[in-house]
Amino acid sequence: MLEVVDPGPLLTLQDRGRPGLAHLGVPPSGAADPWGHAVACLLAESPAGAAVLEVTLGGARLRAVETCTVALGGADLGAELDDGRRLPCGAVHLLPAGSEIRFAGSGPGSASGIRAYVALAGGIDARPVLGSASTCVPARLGGIDGRPLRAGDVLLPARRGDLGAAGRVWPSGTAPHPATRPGPIRFVAGPDLRHLPPDAPEALAASTWVVGPASDRMGIRLDGANLPAGREILSHPVIPGAVQVPADGRPVVLFVDGPTIGGYPVAGVVPRWQWPRLGQLGPGDRVRFAVQAAAAARAAWSAQQRVLAAAARSVRADALWDRLADGSGG
Amino acid sequence: MTAHTAGSVVPRRAVIERMGDAALIATLADELDAAASGWALRAATAVDARRVALPGLEAAVPGHGSVLVPFDPGRCRESQVRALLEAVLDETRRAEPAPGGVLHEIAVRYGGVDGPDLPEVADRTGLSEDAVVALHAGTEYRVLVLGFMPGFPYLGILAAQLDLPRRATPRVRVPAGSVAIAGRQTGIYPFESPGGWHLVGRTDVPLWDPVRQPPALLAPGDRVRFVPR
Structure with missing residues (x-):
């Protein structure tokens, strides 16, 4: 007790x-x-x-x-x-x-x-x-x-x-x-690339980001070299890990208590095998991202489950x- | 929450894309559109009906003009989910002849402390407060989507005369039961929360009770009529 x-x-x-x-x-x-x-x-x-x-x-x-x-x-x-x-x-x-x-x-x-x-x-x-x-x-x-x-x-x-x-x-x-494994946090590009500049995933991967103080279980807010502003789109369902690009160009990684639908373009989605890393990001942490193919993300998830x-x-x-x-x- | 303006785009074809490593999303329209919304709902229902046939398929999520299909990559392949989704979209493209949906009549107290934004809405639309209420209550809406918060219904499509962007500064606290408008949609806040829509009235109808089955009063596809009192 x-x-x-x-x-x-x-x-x-x-x-x-x-x-x-x-x-x-x-x-x-x-x-x-x-x-x-x-x-x-x-x-x-x-x-x-x-x-x-x-x-x-x-x-x-x-x-x-x-x-x-x-x-x-x-x-x-x-x-x-x-x-x-x-x-x-x-x-x-x-x-x-x-x-x-x-x-x-x-x-x-x-x-x-x-x-x-x-x-x-x-x-x-x-x-x-x-x-x-x-x-x-x-x-x-x-x-x-x-x-x-x-x-x-x-x-x-x-x-x-x-x-x-x-x-x-x-x-x-x-x-x-x-989270003890070094290296960038992986994300699968898309789905809203047609609403974003064509190099949006590369731009996300090119910078070092700082986790903002307002980050919580709803979303991890990233400060750094802003991405080109996302324009509002027709809302669609979103999932934890989705990296949304709002109007101010500061990406938000939606997380476990986040909204179920969102009206800003999603440049990429951090796959489930990387959630233990997302869940340990705190304000002030510096973080980098890298594109990962969906098949590689699924293989990494299976490997993690086996371990x-x-x-x-x-x-x-x-x-x-x-x-x-x-x-x-x- | 999106407060998107309505378009007249009739859905022709769907675009299927990845949402991470364990979900696909089919986009049927880029603008708010009743036909695309109906298609999304029919497709989500049809995907769910096939969950027995394809183990690993998870509950589909209808959006305003899209449908999300999550799956367990340990139990089925993305290519199987994509093929199933393509087949379902094809089958459900054509609207059923008689769209059903339960009709809910929801009593609303318009204006005053219950609808503090009614004067501003009247002012910005060039209508009288009574005309705003008449327009808002004079339309039968369909529940397009539940989202943003548990049980929050996005209802469409709102009269074009009431089309306003969201408030520049969202409220920190919107009272439970507030009836609000933004873009070509209207909605009801199931419980107190922050919110950026214009509050025109309030209802006492309980929209969300997690221990009730189902927990949400309204379901996508249901019809809603507001009754001033």
């Missing part, structure tokens, strides 16, 4: 979201960094679609009302216990009753990112709305009453958690977070050994 002492800038419940409802105007939401979410769930032995806490930047504080085990995924936001003990990311930690976990945060431009995921062993008891517990603040859906978590909120375990998982770690050597699945098998095998070792069954 965890109590929110301080939510920091933004603390929400997230799972894998509610895809497939765009025709109702409902964005998919879900963890901004699906890799970080998956790591936390796997380490905590939660189901793959379990609800976890998404911590944004520094400042959040959580209190263990009773002894519990949590797994940390996503970015390393400098988590530590109130006794000063450091809680590394990609590992499972025992929180004694009454102890407090604090996120010191990471500065702007930090390589590791801005979002951490806290999975509670046994899962967090959350009521799904439209098939998901994910909080979508602009649409007021999911989480607790569709709002960010606040001080005093209590998160109950869905079932009695396994305390024996503490100490288990993610095989980061073989399955590193995709995740192999790491999951390794974590599960460790868990099995732990149980055999302490004689609690197997």
Whole structure:
């Protein structure tokens, strides 16, 4: 059982979201960094679609009302216990009753990112709305009453958690977070190239962009060498990852809580295998983009899923050994 | 939100393009057009009806003059989705003889605190407030698309005399139930949110309830008539 002492800038419940409802105007939401979410769930032995806490930047504080085990995924936001003990990311930690976990945060431009995921062993008891517990603040859906978590909120375990998982770690050597991989963020060009100057994808790839301060789960705003202004077009459906070029020429990468339709041309779409990188971009980060063929993006997605699945098998095998070792069954 | 002006472009052919690595989008018109919007809706419905036949196909999303078809590249190939979409567009091109759609009558309080932009709309269109209300309530609209926020209906097509661009500065807070206009469309804000359309009235009809099935009161293809009260 965890109590929110301080939510920091933004603390929400997230799972894998509610895809497939765009025709109702409902964005998919879900963890901004699906890799970080998956790591936390796997380490905590939660189901793959379990609800976890998404911590944004520094400042959040959580209190263990009773002894519990949590797994940390996503970015390393400098988590530590109130006794000063450091809680590394990609590992499972025992929180004694009454102890407090604090996120010191990471500065702007930090390589590791801005979002951490806290999975509670046994899962967090959350009521799904439209098939998901994910909080979508602009649409007021999911989480607790569709709002960010606040001080005093209590998160109950869905079932009695396994305390024996503490100490288990993610095989980061073989399955590193995709955000640790250097190089530009890939995008598939189009679909609105006929409404843009012909070299719009190249122009997007030619500059170094700075993530703007107003970036959030709805959209990542890019400052830099402006692209030629996009002119308003007839609205069409859009998806997370779509790089929209508005009238001021400053691209916006629409993201998981973003609008389902948009009226500005889309120069390219960041494919799903790059979302773990998008989800870790914070204000002040510098970022470059590069065009990728759709087939190559699909191959990269499959490869990423294979790495995740192999790491999951390794974590599960460790868990099995732990149980055999302490004689609690197997 | 787009506040696009209506054109008289009759859709002739669709352009199919990639939206990333896991979706195709068919564009049927570049301007707001009732015929293209109807085609997009019929195509989206027909794509959804084929989801059983092509595993990996995900729920289609109708737009104003386009339809988005997402798919799972791990379960089906882009070429299969493209072929299916081409076939569907061809089949659904011709309008059905009797377009159906549930008719909703929505009571609206026009002007005053409920429609704070009514005087400005009257001023900019050169009409009296009563004439604006008569025009707005005198048209039967069709739900073109739900989007921008859950359950927000884009309704068309608004009388040409009321065609105004969006407000230069969007409002930070538009109250729930606000009935608004922009370009050749009118819409209703399902809950309080920011918004840039001109607010002409307000309704108490609940448009969105996530625990109701379906959660949105209106569906694309439904008809809407506003009733002044």
